[in-house]
Amino acid sequence: xxxxxxxxxxxxxxxxxxxxxxxxxxxxxxxxxxxxxxxxxxxxxxxxxxxxxxxxxxxxxxxxxxxxxxxxxxxxxxxxxxxxxxxxxxxxxxxxxxxxxxxxxxxxxxxxxxxxxxxxxxxxxxxxxxxxxxxxxxxxxxxxxxxxxxxxxxxxxxxxxxxxxxxxxxxxxxxxxxxxxxxxxxxxxxxxxxxxxxxxxxxxxxxxxxxxxxxxxxxxxxxxxxxxxxxxxxxxxxxxxxxxxxxxxxxxxxxxxxxxxxxxxxxxxxxxxxxxxxxxxxxxxxxxxxxxxxxxxxxxxxxxxxxxxxxxxxxxxxxxxxxxxxxxxxxxxxxxxxxxxxxxxxxxxxxxxxxxxxxxxxxxxxxxxxxxxxxxxxxxxxxxxxxxxxxxxxxxxxxxxxxxxxxxxxxxxxxxxxxxxxxxxxxxxxxxxxxxxxxxxxxxxxxxxxxxxxxxxxxxxxxxxx
Amino acid sequence: xxxxxxxxxxxxxxxxxxxxxxxxxxxxxxxxxxxxxxxxxxxxxxxxxxxxxxxxxxxxxxxxxxxxxxxxxxxxxxxxxxxxxxxxxxxxxxxxxxxxxxxxxxxxxxxxxxxxxxxxxxxxxxxxxxxxxxxxxxxxxxxxxxxxxxxxxxxxxxxxxxxxxxxxxxxxxxxxxxxxxxxxxxxxxxxxxxxxxxxxxxxxxxxxxxxxxxxxxxxxxxxxxxxxxxxxxxxxxxxxxxxxxxxxxxxxxxxxxxxxxxxxxxxxxxxxxxxxxxxxxxxxxxxxxxxxxxxxxxxxxxxxxxxxxxxxxxxxxxxxxxxxxxxxxxxxxxxxxxxxxxxxxxxxxxxxxxxxxxxxxxxxxxxxxxxxxxxxxxxxxxxxxxxxxxxxxxxxxxxxxxxxxxxxxxxxxxxxxxxxxxxxxxxxxxxxxxxxxxxxxxxxxxxxxxxxxxxxxxxxxxxxxx
Numbered sequence: 046x047x048x049x050x051x052x053x054x055x056x057x058x059x060x061x062x063x064x065x066x067x068x069x070x071x072x073x074x075x076x077x078x079x080x081x082x083x084x085x086x087x088x089x090x091x092x093x094x095x096x097x098x099x100x101x102x103x104x105x106x107x108x109x110x111x112x113x114x115x116x117x118x119x120x121x122x123x124x125x126x127x128x129x130x131x132x133x134x135x136x137x138x139x140x141x142x143x144x145x146x147x148x149x150x151x152x153x154x155x156x157x158x159x160x161x162x163x164x165x166x167x168x169x170x171x172x173x174x175x176x177x178x179x180x181x182x183x184x185x186x187x188x189x190x191x192x193x194x195x196x197x198x199x200x201x202x203x204x205x206x207x208x209x210x211x212x213x214x215x216x217x218x219x220x221x222x223x224x225x226x227x228x229x230x231x232x233x234x235x236x237x238x239x240x241x242x243x244x245x246x247x248x249x250x251x252x253x254x255x256x257x258x259x260x261x262x263x264x265x266x267x268x269x270x271x272x273x274x275x276x277x278x279x280x281x282x283x284x285x286x287x288x289x290x291x292x293x294x295x296x297x298x299x300x301x302x303x304x305x306x307x308x309x310x311x312x313x314x315x316x317x318x319x320x321x322x323x324x325x326x327x328x329x330x331x332x333x334x335x336x337x338x339x340x341x342x343x344x345x346x347x348x349x350x351x352x353x354x355x356x357x358x359x360x361x362x363x364x365x366x367x368x369x370x371x372x373x374x375x376x377x378x379x380x381x382x383x384x385x386x387x388x389x390x391x392x393x394x395x396x397x398x399x400x401x402x403x404x405x406x407x408x409x410x411x412x413x414x415x416x417x418x419x420x421x422x423x424x425x426x427x428x429x430x431x432x433x434x435x436x437x438x439x440x441x442x443x444x445x446x447x448x449x450x451x452x453x454x455x456x457x458x459x460x461x462x463x464x465x466x467x468x469x470x471x472x473x474x475x476x477x478x479x480x481x482x483x484x485x486x487x488x489x490x491x492x493x494x495x496x497x498x499x500x501x502x503x504x505x506x507x508x509x510x511x
Numbered sequence: 512x513x514x515x516x517x518x519x520x521x522x523x524x525x526x527x528x529x530x531x532x533x534x535x536x537x538x539x540x541x542x543x544x545x546x547x548x549x550x551x552x553x554x555x556x557x558x559x560x561x562x563x564x565x566x567x568x569x570x571x572x573x574x575x576x577x578x579x580x581x582x583x584x585x586x587x588x589x590x591x592x593x594x595x596x597x598x599x600x601x602x603x604x605x606x607x608x609x610x611x612x613x614x615x616x617x618x619x620x621x622x623x624x625x626x627x628x629x630x631x632x633x634x635x636x637x638x639x640x641x642x643x644x645x646x647x648x649x650x651x652x653x654x655x656x657x658x659x660x661x662x663x664x665x666x667x668x669x670x671x672x673x674x675x676x677x678x679x680x681x682x683x684x685x686x687x688x689x690x691x692x693x694x695x696x697x698x699x700x701x702x703x704x705x706x707x708x709x710x711x712x713x714x715x716x717x718x719x720x721x722x723x724x725x726x727x728x729x730x731x732x733x734x735x736x737x738x739x740x741x742x743x744x745x746x747x748x749x750x751x752x753x754x755x756x757x758x759x760x761x762x763x764x765x766x767x768x769x770x771x772x773x774x775x776x777x778x779x780x781x782x783x784x785x786x787x788x789x790x791x792x793x794x795x796x797x798x799x800x801x802x803x804x805x806x807x808x809x810x811x812x813x814x815x816x817x818x819x820x821x822x823x824x825x826x827x828x829x830x831x832x833x834x835x836x837x838x839x840x841x842x843x844x845x846x847x848x849x850x851x852x853x854x855x856x857x858x859x860x861x862x863x864x865x866x867x868x869x870x871x872x873x874x875x876x877x878x879x880x881x882x883x884x885x886x887x888x889x890x891x892x893x894x895x896x897x898x899x900x901x902x903x904x905x906x907x908x909x910x911x912x913x914x915x916x917x918x919x920x921x922x923x924x925x926x927x928x929x930x931x932x933x934x935x936x937x938x939x940x941x942x943x944x945x946x947x948x949x950x951x952x953x954x955x956x957x958x959x960x961x962x963x964x965x966x967x968x969x970x971x972x973x974x975x976x977x
Contacts (some may be wrong), residue, residue: 092680214558443909472957491938
């Protein structure tokens with residue numbers, strides 16, 4: 046597309062831009078109408094945002110930051126220092142003990158057919174035990190579900206179980222496809238361990254057909270130690286190849302080796318900053334994401350985006366002279382990925398301190414272009430938020446309805462609190478999710494900033510009308 | 512984000528997926544309700560789409576395809592062969608003579624301060640003349656607008672004019688920012704040539720601060736030959752550096768060299784395929800994009816996406832057994848970027864053949880996630896299309912209103928025709944637009960497919976209700 050329609054566009058543009066130019070000078074807004082405040086929040090996020098440069102630093106100078114790692118501790122210190130530098134009214138660390146799983150050496154996997162070796166891309170799933178030092182090798186049984194594996198029972202003994210149910214293509218919202226598959230990752234080892242399998246490999250949780258394994262949490266529940274078996278994710282490309290080759294050679298041998306282990310719980314922190322409320326300092330609106338990430342990539346989308354957006358919400362309030370009635374907190378939760386200890390700790394402390402939490406907003410679906418908000422609230426507050434649709438629609442925020450909100454804020458759930466999840470467009474999220482491809486270069490500056498402004502606008506409205 | 516909300520999501524997912532599974536078997540739909548047909552079009556585009564693999568071939572095996580180039584001819588032959596293979600009722604080439612501008616050798620540019628040389632990334636603008644063989648060198652005058660340059664008048668003589676007005680950050684729709692700046696690219700040389708300037712360099716048309724120059728069309732209008740001066744785009748990063756250094760060293764010398772030239776017009780083609788209408792075979796709905804692209808990248812988003820989506824619309828009709836009442840044409844227009852000859856030729860031929868064109872839809876804003884449609888039609892038809900909002904909203908198509916539609920279909924404009932532009936999300940478009948970064952890897956498969964399904968759905972509705 047080029048300059049032929051520019052004559053028309055220029056006219057539109059110049060006429061509407063002339064008014065925008067003056068909006069860069071930022072003044073207190075508390076007496077202006079909501080639509081003007083929202084426009085101002087978006088203008089300042091887009092023309093004067095800091096979230097992108099923060100995310101650059103977090104992604105490229107600290108990188109992947111799994112709970113208990115040195116990088117997670119660096120991220121804690123960075124977040125605390127950054128919020129102190131922003132001049133919030135109060136910044137502190139909330140101690141929490143977190144699981145400490147380490148990947149160990151790079152995993153290795155291949156299968157052989159007639160002495161031809163096919164190397165495949167795998168990675169250990171978070172929480173898995175290691176294989177024996179020399180790896181495991183055995184025949185493969187491909188299944189499409191936990192139920193199918195259970196039904197095979199003793200036929201699995203001595204085998205490697207290959208969970209290969211793929212994402213459904215047709216749901217528009219990709220989290221639905223994830224929800225339809227991820228039980229294989231979470232429960233594959235738990236369900237098959239009792240049948241004496243050698244290990245479990247699980248198709249990566251993505252629509253994308255590529256050669257990057259996507260890690261993620263798995264669990265053994267309360268099964269006995271001797272039933273625990275190693276579990277790994279296999280790239281979708283390798284999964285397709287393996288499945289195809291199994292049809293021709295059902296007795297092919299698969300080998301994999303991983304050296305991950307779970308160390309004793311480690312000390313860590315939630316990082317919290319707040320702007321004290323002018324009218325109700327003891328009533329809180331929390332906006333947050335999670336500071337920890339998986340180790341393979343830089344955790345730029347999951348969930349570096351969410352935490353820089355959360356801090357940006359408070360910065361945008363200060364920058365625009367908005368003095369919130371309630372206390373607004375940015376919370377960088379630790380350990381969402383493999384324990385949720387930070388989210389639980391925050392809710393426990395809130396309860397112990399008799400804090401009144403009126404609302405919480407989480408961003409943990411990537412730094413993509415805004416689509417809306419999902420809400421978990423009583424009917425009255427749900428309708429209240431839906432009534433803001435026409436105010437928010439010019440910013441791409443159309444999908445405002447009841448739905449899942451966020452893992453970290455979930456423990457705050459009560460009869461009275463309004464929980465909200467920021468919903469960006471989901472199409473690209475699982476291309477990068479928990480994989481080595483979740484890096485800063487996958488984040489578009491404007492999309493990230495629009496998300497921060499969307500969140501700031503919602504917090505502004507919640508603060509005024511809830 | 513990980514598996515903690517999966518228990519909830521799984522329930523939602525499994526209950527809604529069970530019904531989707533059977534939808535993969537595709538049957539004729541003409542008697543089903545519109546919402547079922549639309550869902551089926553989306554399902555088949557997402558689960559059985561071909562647009563992505565076509566775009567892969569076009570981008571990676573043919574690549575950039577500027578009008579008159581061998582690659583443009585390869586693209587013509589590829590499009591014709593592909594549509595013949597899809598079994599459309601009629602496929603043909605419509606001859607059109609096109610401008611033939613060639614870039615020549617890679618451009619070179621630098622400036623020097625105290626003998627320190629700063630190399631900068633530039634590229635010739637399409638349609639520009641070359642510099643003298645050894646390049647041009649001179650002092651730089653930075654301006655922010657055509658008007659400012661005009662006002663400087665004779666002060667520009669012997670200088671290089673540097674147009675550096677940047678994209679506005681605050682408009683949500685990035686095309687507005689483009690529209691607010693691109694007059695510098697299109698008219699910078701035309702306006703300043705009469706003052707005896709050595710050449711013109713123009714800040715690249717993008718929000719992104721990177722080191723890729725973005726080319727695009729410029730024009731000399733009807734100025735005398737001796738007033739024509741070479742014009743180039745400079746990367747935003749280099750533009751910022753140059754602007755900063757000019758403040759300290761207003762007399763720094765800038766050098767650039769380019770060897771582009773305009774050859775005689777060349778023969779080329781629009782590529783057209785159609786499904787004949789069952790009730791009104793002589794009434795047409797055209798869906799298209801442009802087959803040509805700039806030469807620096809692969810033209811994956813601009814506009815490979817639009818042409819594969821257009822062909823996919825017809826394929827989805829056939830696949831789903833939809834027999835349109837009107838004749839539906841996929842048109843791969845040639846020469847949108849630097850001449851619009853294909854679009855004009857198509858409209859001329861339509862008029863000469865007394866064809867009744869009831870509607871035309873263009874996709875030329877990239878293969879990004881769907882946002883809506885912009886419409887140029889009479890009030891009744893505008894309201895008709897807006898009445899489909901609730902039907903289309905579940906697919907992310909909320910922004911349905913009057914607006915610019917498409918350059919190639921513009922010449923079809925009449926009292927009666929309904930023109931429509933497909934509007935994907937615009938945030939990332941100008942990161943890649945006309946630059947070497949417009950490559951296949953920047954396209955997300957699902958976003959591309961959702962666009963094709965959006966377009967197919969609209970064409971289905973236009974065919975039934977217009």
